[in-house]
Structures are given as C-alpha cells and as structure tokens.
Amino acid sequence: MVLILLVAIWQLSCWLFEIPKWLLPAPSEIWLEGITGWGNYRSHLVSTVKLSFMGLLIGSGVGIIIAVTLHSLPKLREAFYPIIILTQNIPIIVLAPLLVIWFGFGMLPKIIVITLVCFFPITVAALDGFRHTTAELTHYMKMAGASKKQIFWKVEWPYALPSLFSGLKIAATYSVMGAVISEWLGAKEGIGVFMTLASSSFRTDRVFVAIFLIMILSLIFFALISSLEKIIVKWKPKGEGKN
Amino acid sequence: MENITKSFEGNKVLEELSFHVNEGEFVTIVGPSGSGKSTLFHLIGGLYTPDSGDIRMDGERMNGQRGAISYTPQSPSLLPWRTVLDNILLSGEINGEKYELEALRMIERAGLKGYEQAYPSELSGGMQQRVSFIRSLMSPQSLICLDEPFSSLDEFTRMEMQNWLLSIWEENKRSILMVTHHIEEALYLSDRIIVLSGKPAKIKKEFSIPFPRPRQESIILSDEFLQWKRNIYNELRGT
Secondary structure, three states: OHHHHHHHHHHHHHHHOOOOOOOOOOHHHHHHHHHHOHHHHHHHHHHHHHHHHHHHHHHHHHHHHHHHHHHHOHHHHHHHHHHHHHHOOOOHHHHHHHHHHHHOOOHHHHHHHHHHHHHHHHHHHHHHHHHOOOHHHHHHHHHOOOOHHHHHHHHHHHHHHHHHHHHHHHHHHHHHHHHHHHHHOOOOOOHHHHHHHHHHOOOHHHHHHHHHHHHHHHHHHHHHHHHHHHHHOOOOOOOOOOO | OEEEEEEEOOEEEEEEEOOOOOOOOEEEEEOOOOOOHHHHHHHHHOOOOOOEEEOEEOOEEOOOOOOOOEEEOOOOOOOOOOOHHHHHHHHHHHOOOOOHHHHHHHHHHOOOOOOOOOOHHHOOHHHHHHHHHHHHHOOOOOEEEEEOOOOOOOHHHHHHHHHHHHHHHHHHOOEEEEEEOOHHHHHHHOOEEEEEOOOOEOEEEEEEOOOOOOOOHHHHHOHHHHHHHHHHHHHHHOO
16 A cells, blocks of 8 residues: 555655656656566566575575584584684675686676575574574483484474574575675676666666566565475464464 | 482482382382482483492493483473374384384384374373373383383373373383382382482382282272372371
8 A cells, every 4th residue: 555655655756856868767657668678577586586596596506505503513503603704794796896806707796696695594594593493302201211403303493483584584685685796796687787788878667667567576586485385384383372 | 220329510409319110010109209319310311420320221231321211201292293103103203213113013002093194283181191102112122210200191181191191001011210209109100119318319118019910009098008098198208
C-alpha cells in the first residue's frame, strides 16, 4: 500500500512540476522502458544472475567452512574472529580495483568481491548458532558418550540451521549488490555495465530500470532461500509460535 | 564406586564415597540440594575424573570413560527437530546401532502409540519425559542413571509416571541408579536408598527397602511407609 502511494506521488509530481525526463523519469516511463528495452538488457541480466548465483554459492561455501573450522578450533576462533570483522571494514569499492590489478578482468576478482561480501553474515550467523546450542542437549550427548563429531552433526549443526539461514538470506541480497559493484569495475556484460552505460548517456530511465532489476533480483534470491529454509528446517525453535 | 573423592578449586564436593548397584537393582541416592549429586553423575558419566578412588563397572575400571552408562537427564532434552521415534533411536546411534523395531515396540508399550512421528514440542511434559526414558532404555549399556527424572512434573503426573516407570522397569529389570530429593519417590521406587550428607557429600546411611514387588500404590499411605519416610527424613536432617 505504502509502495503504491509512493509511486503515485512520484508519478503525480513528475506531471505537475514537469520534471525533465533526464532528471527524474516518471514511473510510467520507467515501466515503458522496462518493457520495450527487454532486448537491450536481457543478456546483461542473465550474466548478473549467473555471477551473483555463483558468487553466493562460493561465498556461502566459504562462509560455512570458516564457521565450522573456527567453531571446532576455539583457539583459532579467538585469533581470527577480529580479522574476519576487519575484512568487513575495508570498503569494497576501494578493494575492488585492487583485485582487478591483481587478478585481471576475468571472473576471479568478481567472485572474490561477492565472496567477501557474502561470507561474513553466514559465518557470524552460523558461529552464533553453534555457540548457542542449548546446554542441556550437549550435556545429554556428552553423558550418553557421544563423540565431538556426533555432538556436532547431531546437535550443533541442526541447531544452527535456522540462524544459518538468516545469514544466508542476508548474503543472498548482498550477493546481487556485490555482483553489480564488481561489474562496474570492468566487465563486458551485466546490470552494472548496463547501469554505467545508461548513466553516462543520461538515460536516467534506464538507470532506474537497472535499480528495479537489482531490487527484484534480490527479492527473488531472498524468496528462494526462504523456501529452501521451509523445506529443510521443519521445526520451530523455542519461543517462536507455531504456524 | 570405591572411595570416590572429588574437589573443585579446593572445595571438597564428594568425600570417600563408596557404594554399588547390583544387577537389576533399583538404587536411589537422596541428599540435600547442593550435596554433589550431579557431580556424582558427571563422574559416572565420565565428564570428570575423580581425584581419588575408582569407578568400576562389571569389575572394569572406567574413570573418566564416557558412554559407559545410559542417562536420563532432569529435563527431557529431546532434539526438537527429531520425531519421537528418531529421538529414541538417538541413543543407539551414538553407539552405532539402530533398533527400529524394538523402538517401535517400546513406544507402543509406553502408551505413546500414534506419536512416533510427532515432534517433541507437540507432547506434554510427562510424555516428553517418557520418550526421554525410553531413549535411555534403548541404549545398550546395562546401567541407567536417572537424574531427578520427575522433578519438572506436577504431582499427579509424577505419580502416574512413577507407576509407569515401575511397570516398564519390572518388565526389563535393568540396573537403575536414581538421584532425587523426593523421599516418597525414592521409597516407592527403590530397592535401596543411600542418604548423602551435605557438603562435602559422604554416605550417611543406607536403607534396604523391604516392600514387595510389584509395588502397589496403596503402600504409600501405609503406616510402615510413613515410618520409613520419617526415618529417612530424620537421617537427612541429621537428627
């Protein structure tokens, strides 16, 4: 509702104040460009989807591996946790050109950028999940003679799944952003490229099309992860109401 | 248990504790709260090693050895993402075995038929505790340790659960070591009762309970039962 209202206000003000199209196009014009320009940006869209999907996959893999490693080796966690936080303090915009200098214009630097953006929420969420496993469950497992490995796979891992998925959802939306940023730096195709081209030729309507594409893409990724979560996590953690 | 002593940071918690559980016997330890009952279980479970003394099972020394007993904790501690059946199979899984048919039979015996595929959150407290107990029954170890298994239940459910436990146990005759602070519960269920003193825990007295088995619920109102209760109560109070 609020969204519809906002769009309506936007549309009306464009008409009333006769704002030039290159400054702020009306939603109707963006919509029109979105439909008629499909052929222009289709290949860009496909390449961004591929890139962000791959990045998300690799990023989550790296994130989970880091979380599991740090969890099973508490000393390592103490040593590396601050470093992991530091990696998030480096602005990606600054880091990305460096990566291009080191690794060229291929896939590698782009995947690295997305991985850097994606792994963090996953690692933090998973680590929290592992650590907050109810003490009584681990206590029972220990008394029953379970090995560390059994405790991990039978208790800690399933216990951490819901929070792992929260991390994945954040990472999924970040991955699209990461992909677009990495495309700005140098790519033949992608929404990022489409966006730069559009803004340098004052096709503001196309810039907005790109923005909406990014938003829609993020939402789709988010929805995919959510449905995956519904399939895998069939139980509700305590405190959450039953659906 | 032979001459077990255990201290934490200089505080002696258990002192020269010696007792045993015979095959197929139901032994209960009662003691004031904070008398080191859980420490005792942690020692038997192998989470800690005693400072001195030996824990033996079937003659074998098992200090600090895990997985030698089957354990029913105070709270049901069921894995919320597993169904009743899968939770019961867990104890076998830890030991690398799966007895699905046997588990299904036990579930039926426990009056939980139809709940095999239910999740723990859908069960009442008493039912969860039953599942937890069947889980330890399904474990292959010969000694079952019950850690105040009924303390979280209300009085009616507690009585019901005690009867249920007795009926299941009388069928299976496993060795049970229970810890509780509920004197009536100890009297009603056990063959022997060991009374512990407060810190550091020592064995104050051991009682053999003569009530015949199978136990009738009516005994808890008999004069003899109340006399026993008085004796143990006085022993606990140290008078």
